[in-house]
Structure formats: structure tokens, C-alpha cells
Amino acid sequence: MDTKTLCLGALSLCDATGYDIKKLFEEAFSHFFSAGYGSIYPALEKLTEEGKVSCRRQEQEKRPDKKIYSLTEAGRAALVAELLDTPPREKLRSEFLVLMFFAHLLPPQRLDEILQQRLDESRATLEILEDLDRREGMPPGIKFTIQYGLATTRAAIECIEAHRESLLHNVYEVGSTAASPSSSVG
Amino acid sequence: MDTKTLCLGALSLCDATGYDIKKLFEEAFSHFFSAGYGSIYPALEKLTEEGKVSCRRQEQEKRPDKKIYSLTEAGRAALVAELLDTPPREKLRSEFLVLMFFAHLLPPQRLDEILQQRLDESRATLEILEDLDRREGMPPGIKFTIQYGLATTRAAIECIEAHRESLLHNVYEVGSTAASPSSSVG
């Protein structure tokens, strides 16, 4: 699934500018997908060429012209077609877990900081999701994305809380230390 | 955190070829990070230029020469330095949740298929993690990455199981249908 499809999806909700689409992604998608201007604007341009979206210009004083995009019938068909054969994959990119994997190379202070930062960020995410969850009148599919985020985020937080103390005690005791490494973990 | 750092990390465990590193990523990192040959080989080349890894060639009959890389002292220092100021971020890319977000555009059959496929894949991931978890003598940091994977994967599975039925019943009842869409969700 590429940014083009994401844009079609956004425009299936309502007409929007590239800027609006980015904001939608940040507000509604941020816990499971992201896209920047660098992929959104080129995507909208290509979609226009392909006739899947149309673009009307709205002039503004003292601001750049707005380019408001709308989904065409061809675009809606393309969106549905894409959704029909997109496999429901999921991929995590966790620098946090990479750091944990190499925890034995880090000083205890840094390890503690890492755990704390991740906890803070996860709790912040949780609050955002809880706010979203309180909103009413949301379609079941969208509601589900929030439930899913809540469930996995809570699990992550509990896992960190559960292991934090023992990690700080055990990481350095068994084999190597941060100061004198001599690993051989195959 | 880029592929170069990941490679340094891999080589901190033991000497390896690019191929070995890819396999390590698939075996030990697959549930939280990934990297392909297209980023690993260039990374190893740059690291060699920078003196952070050294490379010895091992000739082989009937196979391409092996290029076995080792971490140098400079490389180890660079790895630690990188780990010290890498923020512990985490980013999900879930095409599954995008599909769920637009569930109202899909026929019920497809929605069911999506949920089933994700459930299957999550259960497969869970089994792999449970196997890893049974291994003994693993450093606490690595053990933690597995615990974390177990916790979040189980939460995901439970969430899908819990909402599956109601999704199939409710997605199409309230507002629009897959056949005649007329949404306006801002």
C-alpha cells in the first residue's frame, strides 16, 4: 500500500488539500501509519494525471493558493480495488527494542532513561487514544483501529513496567558489562 | 538508526557475512526491525571505508567468495556512541489497520478474510516468539524483546478475537454500505 492509496482513502472521507491530508494522517492514523509531504504531494500529482482525483484551485490572499482535491469515480473504484487486494500486513520498526537487544552494551543510567522515555511516550499515546475512544458516532472500523491501539499500547506499557526493575538489576550481572564487553551470543 | 548501526550491532555478537547478518535480522529481529540486502551490503561497504569494520575474504570452491566482516575497536566505539543517543522510538506500519479504517468500503466477505488473515499471521508470530522464549541462556535484554513481542502480539490477537463478530455485524448497518457509499466522516 503506497501513499497514493492512502490519499485516495483520505479523499473518500471528504475533499481536502495536501496539507489537510497530512493532518488527517497525524490525527487519525498516527498510531499505525505515517506519511510526509514528500510522498503526499507527488502522490496527489500522479493521481491527478491518472484521473483518479480532480483538483480545483482556490485563490487566497496572502497565502499560497489552496489546491483542493476530490475523489473521482475512477478514483473511488481504484481505491476499492486496491483495498480488495492489499494483504493485511503489519510491520513494527522499533528502535527501542534494538536498544534493548543491545542493552548489555549500555550503562545502567542510559538503560533506565530508555525505559523511562518509552514509558512516557507510550503513556502519551495511550492518552491520545483514550481521548479518541471517548468520541461518539465513530464508524465501527475506525473505532476498532483505536481499540487495537489501546490494547497493544497497554500491553506494551505493562510489559515495560513489569520488567523494568529486573532488567536494571540483571542486564549487567550475568556475562559482560557495559565497560568490558566480551560477548559471544550466536 | 540506520542499517549501518544495525550491522555494527550484529557484528558485535560475532563475525559474519552480509548474508549471515540478514539471517540474524530475520531470526532475532524480525518482529521489530527489518533490513534487506539492498541496505545491508552498501552499509558494510561504507563501514569498511570508515574503518569501523574489517573484512577478510574467504575463498570457497563452487560458491562466491565469503566476505567475513569483523567489528574494529573504532566500530565498537561508534556502535556504543550511536546507542547512547538513539531515541527509543517505535513506529508501526499497519496496512491491516488502514483496511479496518476503511472497512465500510469493503464487502463483508473481504472484511472477514482480512480479520482471519491477520489472526493467522499473528498466531504464527506468537508461536515463533514462544519458541524463542523457551530457549535458555539468553541475555535479559534479548529476553525482554521477546517478552515485549509476546505481550503485544497476544493483546492484538485478543483484540481481534473480541471484536471480530461485532465488526462483521455492525460495519454495514449504521450509515453507508460497501455497495452505496455516501460517507462524510471528518
Place this chain on the structure above:
DNA sequence: GGCATCATATATCAATTTGATAGTGGGGGC
């Protein structure tokens, strides 16, 4: 025996994405 596919190992490439940055001006905080 023959055929497909996987494992070992290298490497490359077009297409895409990332993450930062630039430009332009109004409005709010202090």
C-alpha cells in the same frame, strides 16, 4: 531420472519514502 525449490553468497536497481528544509505572511504570547 527430471524438475522445482531452497540454501549459500554476492550484488544491483528503479521506485519510493524519509526527514529536513525553504518560502511567505498572519497571529499569539510575553
Place this chain on the structure above:
DNA sequence: GCCCCCACTATCAAATTGATATATGATGCC
């Protein structure tokens, strides 16, 4: 007055993705 944020466009180098090419042996299947 100063600085940063909001609104809106857009671009760009660098990195990554995902597929593919090249070779050969081994393994499995009918």
C-alpha cells in the same frame, strides 16, 4: 519587538524497499 506556531505550497539528497540476477549444490517430489 521577538520568536515560534499555523497555514500551504513544494523540493531534495540520502536511505530504504522489494525485486531481481548470477552461480551451484542439495534436497524433495512424482
